[in-house]
Amino acid sequence: MEKRLSELKVGEKGIIVRIEGSGFTKKRLLDMGLVKGAEITVIRKAPLGDPIEFLLKGYNLSLRKKDSDSVYVITEEGAENGV
Incomplete structure (x- = not known):
């Protein structure tokens, strides 16, 4: 099932399928390694949900x-179901 990265729960993993937007913000996200096919895991969320810490390509x-x-x-659940 496709969902926003911010919707994942702590400990949940996902595979990046797309990044919305354009310009500087999208380029910055791509430069940080948020590219299609990369596996990303939620490590922790701040008490109010902002910011969120992820594990991506061996770094936080x-x-x-x-x-x-x-x-x-x-x-991973969505990937197993062919979504």
């Missing part, structure tokens, strides 16, 4: 919720 990455709303992933 913190993103604001606004930025993580632009990234879409499929969960």
